[in-house]
Amino acid sequence: MKLRRLAFLLCIIIDLEMIYGEEDSAIKVPEITNAPNLEKAHLYRILLNHSTSRGILVLNALQLQLIPYTVIMLILPIRLRMDVFLYGFLLLTLSKCVVSKSPNIVFIVADDLGWNDVGFHNPAIISPNIDYLAKNGMILNNSYVQPVCSPSRNAFLSGFYPFKSGLQNFVILPQAPSCAPLNRTFLPQKLKELGYATHMIGKWHLGMCKWECTPTYRGFDTFYGYYNGQEDYYNYTVLNGSDFRDNKEPIRPNEYSTYAYARRADKIITQHNKSQPMFLYLPFQSVHEPIQVPEIYENMYQDIKNEGRRKYSGMVTAMDDAIGNVTESLKRNGMFEDTLIIFTADNGGWTTFSGNNYPLRGGKATVYEGGTRASAFVYGSGLQKPYTVFDGMIHAVDWMPTILSAAGGGQVSGIDGVDLWPSISEGVPSSLRSEFIYNLDDSLVPIVGHAAIRMGNYKLIEGFAGAYNGWYPVPENEEDSEIEEPKVDYYQLYNLRDDPNEHNNLHIKEHSMLKKMKERLDEYRKYIFSSMFSRLTSVFASLIRFERSRYTFKCSGRTITAVKIKGMLRKRSRRLIKSTPLTWSKGPTIMFSKAKAPLLRMDVILYVPLLLSLFECVVSKSPNIVFIVADDLGWNDVGFHNPDIISPNIDYLAKNGMILNNSYVQPVCSPSRSAFLSGFYPFKSGLQNNVIGPAEAACPPLNQTLLPQKLKELGYATHMIGKWHLGMCKWECTPTYRGFDTFYGYYNGKEDYYNYTIANGSDFRDNKVPIRPNEYSTYAYARRADIIITQQNKSQPMFLYLPFQSVHQPIQVSCYCDAEKNPRTLRRHKPSPFTLILQGHEDLVYSAFTIIVKTRETLTIIKIQVFRIAIIYLCLTDNCVFEYTMRLFTFLIHVVRIMYILINDNSATGAMFCLAIK
Structure with missing residues (x-):
């Protein structure tokens, strides 16, 4: 009878420990993993000697699964076997109920991680925590994601293909007035219905144009991270x-961001109510x-030896350490055994x-396997069937x-994703x-x-597959690896079972x-939702970042980027080009500068007093005033300083007016514009350091009265066309409020x-309303x-006030190619530094301009010289590098158009034209 009671007592203790054992996180039983190899006598001693609930944690670890139930039956005396058998049956039933409890789920996404960038694919990468899991x-082995x-x-979060959400074309950028569709229910919203606590740590990148688009409005109880697609790690x-938030509150953690994420994950796990399942999206x-x-x-x-690869590999290891810290926190808090961990690249x-995807073809921003086949696993x-490789297909949806x-x-209806949990x-x-x-x-230029x-x-790949279409081995030294870039057909058909690296196009053989x-594909096309993104530049111009300043050119509908011949045409750069955080001049196209263009030093304090003093001298009525600002125009970039430049209208106004030979401005845009309009030195406005960036x-200062405000007091109608660049953080900063x-x-x-x-x-705005003129901006301004x-x-x-966009980069205008193949430097065409060479604009071969200058008494018509604009057609296949373009010329054409209109409308009587060269 005593033995029977002891057996039942032990079973009850096992039962309780299986249910409540998670409360004690200090007990560790690593030796139990080898339980099947223990001798029967040792198991019997464990069974008899550990008489407290915490001691029986050993049996909890076994859970009658690591040791066959028959072994325990053999250990016990015969008369107890039936009793233990009956209770064991009950225990196994209860065990099933316990296991079926909702697991904690940690969903980890690594950003831009290549197939060859984890230890379980490449032993050169140090990622012990990822590899263990x-x-x-x-x-x-066949987990697929989108190209970007x-x-x-x-x-991941909606279960819908991106082309059904308008997200097929690109990524959501900082100023994009869009986000993932709000009528879609996200994963954390569904999990909350199941009783989960939901937390997000890290990169959102699904829109921030209004609060409803952000994480805490899309199902997450808490958010700690950043809204945009990239940012400085420090x-x-x-x-x-700045873009870092704790829920909605902007913060600055003051440490390497990977550390900050791991620290917050530890805090969330430690403070989590263990009676509630947790979903952590990381x-x-x-x-x-x-x-x-x-x-x-x-x-x-x-x-x-390759600097870029060395730093990148270190970043993988830093992330791996952070993942290790998360798993340790789960163990320390008794949650690890009840947690399902999912890991994937985006x-x-x-x-x-x-990044490296070898031997797979392509990479990020391509639909080749290197851009879409993700390093992924599940654990826990x-x-x-742990310790296995799953070859079934799974997609992000x-x-x-x-x-x-x-x-x-339960099942979710109406989405593209399928439930693969039974299979996995x-x-x-x-x-x-x-x-x-x-x-x-559906884009013409995807x-x-x-x-x-x-x-x-x-x-099957149909059409453009992405910019990187080769195979890129890991570089072995400071030289980046050679790039094999094959000729690409419109249709590419591959048998991935036989040809996983996409070498053999079968589109002709397998008709x-x-x-x-x-x-x-045509069936799927019926469901395309129009892309929410504008028609952007090519991936070369919008994704590749270089050091400081890079020019792009439009030619025959394409955007071409001027890079070194060893940059992207045949090889990647020899060594890592230092990458810095995005600034005002570095949107998706980051630029490098071949030479520092001279900028004039300045003092613009005189402009406002000068203009205002002129009003007092007007005898009859106040003059109309056109204040033109050319952007980034050099001293040598106008005809009255350099005869190689064709600027007859500017030259006429300058030579028949007054050339200001010692007119000074600030070194960069925003400070000059502030000085023009306020009459204050920029250092008195806090603008002495740089320009005002988009975000x-x-x-x-709003307490400064700007020039147009003063002019309105004098009865002027005030209009602005062109570039503001004096802030937009709130409406009060914008032109119609100033x-x-x-x-x-x-x-x-x-x-x-x-x-x-x-x-x-x-x-681009008409007053406050966003618009899209659909023409070259200089035309739109005129x-x-x-x-x-x-x-x-x-x-x-x-x-x-007419501050033209010209001639600020990006260098875009009808263009030409230099006859020299593969020039190593970007330089002006000889002999004319600003030679106006057009491609496909025959209507401008012969141009005549008439300036009508109307005085109070007479009308003088001055015929300006007829000049010919040379057209050189020269696009040398893949090695075409474009020279400086004719953007300045277009600007000059429209200056004369404005003058012509002013005069014809009798508005030029007493008009004063002020050309400020910045």
């Missing part, structure tokens, strides 16, 4: 604006550029910044329904996922590929399969001349000036 869990960040994250800035910033890492991690890779490695609670299923939720948990590939869409883009589909073993897959919470009756132009320091984007967010002048009440004096 992968090898002791289940490696997902935002689309993947949207797919000062948390993007476009010189999308790391690592290893997205900028390539920044503490020296201790870089020093771990002294054998890697896209392939970015080879420009030392619910896996029936599947994670939402799969995680919900693992959490005990049992380690058996599922027939539910036999095809998926890599990407489907960023990350026109279309690609997987059906069974076959993959029937090609036809079948094209038809399937910067700054503008000239004295201008109307505004037509852009708020920031630069933008694309054709699509009006900066940081790929649109920036057209609006025409409208304003034509509609001007002639009885009222007019002030027109």
Whole structure:
């Protein structure tokens, strides 16, 4: 009887410990992993000697699973076997109930991590924590994601293909007025319905244009991280604006961001209510550029001679340490055994910044395997077959329904993702996922590929596949690896079972399969949601970052980037080009400068007093005033200083007016503009240091009265056309709040001349309303000036402030190619430094301009010389490098148009033209 009671007591203790054992996190039983090898006598001693609930933790670890139940039956005396058998049956039933409790879920996303950038794929990478979880869990060998960040994250959380959300074309950028569709229910919202506490740490990148787009409005109880796509790892800035928040509150952790994320994860886990399941979404910033890492991690890779690869590898190890800290926190808090850990990259490695996908083809921003096949694994609670490699297909859209299923939720209808949890948990590939869409883009000039589909073993790419179409080995020394870039056909068909690295295009041999897959793509096309992104520059111009200043040119509808011949045409750069945080001049296109253009020193304090004093001298009525500012125009870039420049209208005004030979301005844009309009030195306005960046919470002091405000007091109609660049952090900083009756132009320091984007967010307004003129911006400014002048009440004096965008970079205008192949430097065409060479503009071959100058008494018509604009057609296939373009000339043409309109409308009587060369 005593033995029977003892047996029942032991079983009850085991039962209780299985349910409540998680409360004691200090007890560790690593030796139990070898339990099947223990001798029977030793097991019997364990059973008899550990009589407290905490001592029986050993049996809890066994859970009657590591040791076959029959072994225990053999250990006990015969008369107890039936009793223990009956209770054991009850215990196993209860055990099933305990295991079915909703697991904690940690969903880790590594940013821009290449296939070859983890230890379980490449032993040269030090990632012991990632490797342990992968090898002791289940490696997902065919896990697919989108080619770039935002689309993947949207797919993870919504279960929808990005092309059904308008996210197929690119990523959401800092100033983009868009976000993932608000009518879609996100994964954390579903998990909250199941009783989960939901937390997010890291990179959001799904929009921030209004609060409803941000994490705490999309299902997360807490958020700690940044909204945009990239930022500095130390000062948390993007476009010189700080981007780091604790929930909605801006903060600055003052440490390497990877450390900050691990620290916050530890805090959340420690403070978590253990009776409630937890979902932790942990999308790391690592290893997205900028390539920044503490020296201790870089020093771990002294054998890697290539600087970029050395730093990048260190970033992987730093992230691995952070993941190790998270798992240790789970163990310390008794949650590890009940946690399902999911790890995936969001896209392939970015080879420009030392990511590596070898032997897979391509990389980030391509629909090749190197851009879409992710390093991924699952570990922990619910896996029936750990220590395995799972070859079944899984796509980013599947994670939402799969995680919900693992959490005990039901099926989600109407989404693209399928529930693969039964398949993954049992380690058996599922027939539910036999095809998926890599990407489907309706853009004429796509960023990350026109279309690609997987059906069974076959993959079809239709159209543009992405900018990086070669195979990129890990560089062995300071020289970056050679790039093999094959000729690409419009249709690319690969059998990935036989050719996983996409070498053999079968589109001709397998015509029937090609036809079948094209038809399937056409079916999906019915559901394309128009891209929320503007038509951006090519991936070369928008993604590749260089040191400081780089020119881009438009030619025959393409955007070409001037880079070194060893930069992207045949090889990557010899050594890492230092990458710095984005600033006002560094949107998605970061520029390097071949030579420092001379800038004039200045003192612009005289402009406002000079203009105001002129009003007092007017006898009859106040003159109309046109104040023209040319952007980044050099001393030698006008005809009256340099005969090689064709600027007849500016030259006429200068030579028939008064040339200001000692007129000074500030070294950069915002300070000059502030001085023009306020009459204060920039150092008295806090603008002495730099320019106002797009995301910067700054503008000239609101207590300063600007020139147009003074002019309005004198009865002037005040209009502004062009570049503001004096702040936009709140409406009070913008032109129509600072004295201008109307505004037509852009708020920031630069933008694309054709699509009006900066940081790929649109920036063009008619007063306060965002618009898109759909023409070269210089044309748009002249057209609006025409409208304003034509509609001007002639009885009222007019002030027109016309700060042209020209000739600020990006260098965009109808262009030409230099006859010399592969020039190594970007230089002006000889013999004319600003030679106006056009491609495809025959209507400008012969041009005559007439300036009509009307005085009070007479009308003088001056015929300006007819000049010929040479047209040189020279685009030498892939090695074409463009020279300086004719943007200045276009600017000059429109100056004369404005003059002509003024005079014809009898508005030029007494007019004063002031050309400020900045």
